[in-house]
Amino acid sequence: MSPQGPVQVPWFVVEFAAGRSIRAVWKNEVGGSTFQVGEGDSRQFVKWAPVGSGVELSAEAARLRWAAAYAVVPRVLGEGSNEAGAWIVTAGLPGRMAVDDRWKRDPGTAVRAIGSGLRALHDELPLADCPFDWSARERLHSVRARAAAGRIDPANWHEDLAHFRTVERALDVLAEPPRVDRLVVCHGDACAPNTLIGDDGSCSGHVDLGALGVGDRWADLAVATWSTQWNYGPGWEEPLLTAYGVDADPKRIAYYRLLWELSD
Incomplete structure (x- = not known):
């Protein structure tokens, strides 16, 4: 989400900026932040994740380096960590967030x-060469581990999923993923x-690819439409799906939204 109020800037961001402007542009629910350093075409971004957040920025850096050969994604300029957390530095891309x-x-x-940008990404990233997995069955391992640790609370679920009522009922539904429609490298x-989105109204790139991996395209489409x-x-x-070039698939949408809600 866009930061509301002041955001503490980690020391290494100040050091990295070396007198350039610093602006907090994003803050997530686990305490991580993204900062824009500098302005214009030369601007760079520093993403920060504190220790204990569960966010593995090294995994995102690896995915960005792989995807950059095929699609417009941030170029990794550096990464590091210390006792407080981890960070990656990327070059800026043209355009503004779609929620600007x-x-x-x-x-x-x-x-x-x-919709059209997601379709292009799915078409551009080479399935056979992707070393990362985001399949439903792989993600279910993490969901079951979270459930066993008591880290899933139905009270926090989106209202669209309130009818499941219990974690056990939701896990029963997730146990049998729908047949894959089209396997792609998902965002x-x-x-x-x-x-x-660029000034011309077209997709100018994608960011935040820390979970990129092979999966059913509906794993992305369910969340994008939601x-x-x-x-x-x-x-x-519906307009998003039309721009992507596919008709709605209620069964797959429902499954992948539930999986998303119960995932990290």
Whole structure:
């Protein structure tokens, strides 16, 4: 989410900036932050994850380096860690987040860019060469471990999933993933903020690829369409799917939204 109020800037970000401007542009639910350093075409971004957040920025750096050969994603400039947390530094990309105020005022353009951009990403990233897995069965291992540790609370689920009521019932549904529709290299977090849109209204790149990996394309599409509700209001799921070039698949959408909600 966009930061509300002041955000503490880690010392190494100040050091890295070396007098350039620093602006917090994103803050996640586990305490991580992303900072823009500098302005214009030379701007860079520092993503920070504190110890204990569960975010593995080294995994994201590896995915970005792999994907950069095939698609427009941030170029990794450096990474590191200390006793407080870890960070990666990336070069800036053109465009603004699809949840920038400009695009919130023009959701039709935004959802078309998200849908067509996601389709392009799925077509560009080579399935046979991808070393990362984001399949439903692989993700279920993590979900079951979280459930066993008591880290899943139905009270925190999205209202669309309230009818499952218990973790056990949800796990029963997830135990049998739907047959794969089309296997692709998924973005892994295809929510609207992770698509960048250029001034011409087209997708100009993708960010936040820490979960990128091979999976059913509906794992991305279920989340991308869901996020239109949160960011633009009702009525924008179908235009996104149209821009992607596929008809809605309610069964797969329901399954992958549930899997997403119970995942890390």
